[in-house]
Amino acid sequence: AQSVTQPDIHITVSEGASLELRCNYSYGATPYLFWYVQSPGQGLQLLLKYFSGDTLVQGIKGFEAEFKRSQSSFNLRKPSVHWSDAAEYFCAVERNNFNKFYFGSGTKLNVKP
Amino acid sequence: EAQVTQNPRYLITVTGKKLTVTCSQNMNHEYMSWYRQDPGLGLRQIYYSMNVEVTDKGDVPEGYKVSRKEKRNFPLILESPSPNQTSLYFCAVRDRNTGELFFGEGSRLTVL
Numbered sequence: 001a002q003s004v005t006q007p008d009i010h011i012t013v014s015e016g017a018s019l020e021l022r023c024n025y026s027y028g029a030t031p032y033l034f035w036y037v038q039s040p041g042q043g044l045q046l047l048l049k050y051f052s053g054d055t056l057v058q059g060i061k062g063f064e065a066e067f068k069r070s071q072s073s074f075n076l077r078k079p080s081v082h083w084s085d086a087a088e089y090f091c092a093v094e095r096n097n098f099n100k101f102y103f104g105s106g107t108k109l110n111v112k113p
Numbered sequence: 114e115a116q117v118t119q120n121p122r123y124l125i126t127v128t129g130k131k132l133t134v135t136c137s138q139n140m141n142h143e144y145m146s147w148y149r150q151d152p153g154l155g156l157r158q159i160y161y162s163m164n165v166e167v168t169d170k171g172d173v174p175e176g177y178k179v180s181r182k183e184k185r186n187f188p189l190i191l192e193s194p195s196p197n198q199t200s201l202y203f204c205a206v207r208d209r210n211t212g213e214l215f216f217g218e219g220s221r222l223t224v225l
Contacts, residue, residue: 004155032212043117043203043216044156051212090155094212099144099163100171101214103155 004093006104013081014112021076021107023091031093033074035065038088038106047089050074061085086111115140119204119217126194127225134189134220136204144207145187146171147179149200150219156203162187194224 005024013019025031032051036044048059055067065076074091091104116139126132136145146161148171158171162181176198178190191198201221205214 006155009153034212034214036214041218043218044205044214045216046213049212092156099161099169099207101146101148101156101158102172103148103157105153105155 004091004102004104006089006091006107008107009105010108010110012110012112015083016080019076019078019081019085019109021089021091021109023074023076023104025072025074025091025093025102027072027093027095029095030067030069031095033065033067034092034094035059035063035074035076036090036092036103037061038090040087044090047076081109081111083111083113085109115206115215117204117206117215117217119202119220121220122218123221125223125225128195129193132191132194132222134191134202134204134222136187136189136217137185138187138206138215139185140206140208140215141184142206142208143184144209145181146205146207146214147177147187147189148203148205149173149198150203151200159189159202191222194222196224198222199224 003026034049035047038044050067088106088108143164147159148156150156157173160179162168204217
């Protein structure tokens, strides 16, 4: 069965520090990969996506993610975290053109002043 | 501006009392879907629809029904709600050109 693993439930970083959120998926072929962010009381907003091509993708708000096929990973990174980045982050995969989406359990990010 | 509108945003109901959560979009996209979000489980897909009169099950369809009689609307129906359907529900619309899902603001449902 398709699964998406986000091993870190909570992460706390200091403002200005770098950030990496981990995501691993289990699927034989490369799916479409996404990172979404959810602010408290809000819906989800797309940060970035990977379909094919360059394995390092840039997104909004200064985020980037790197697809590593050998590790079945799609980790999210940001060089310098801002207090406004405090939110919950979800990794998601879609089996190519199957229109079924699978989300990880989420990582809550706290940012210390 | 892209909008996905869900109603109601909050609802407390009792076991067995039928309810409908509505979802409408202003983007003219074919693909719409429903998810439930539970702590520690992330979002799980309930149903999705590729177009009018075309619907299919997601990962957790039991206890839910959907209909897609017109392109802009995709209601989620709980015929006989049970307490295990207490959850936060999201409707999402997919832009087929970019692959992006646009989410509504969520509907928090409590079944007593």
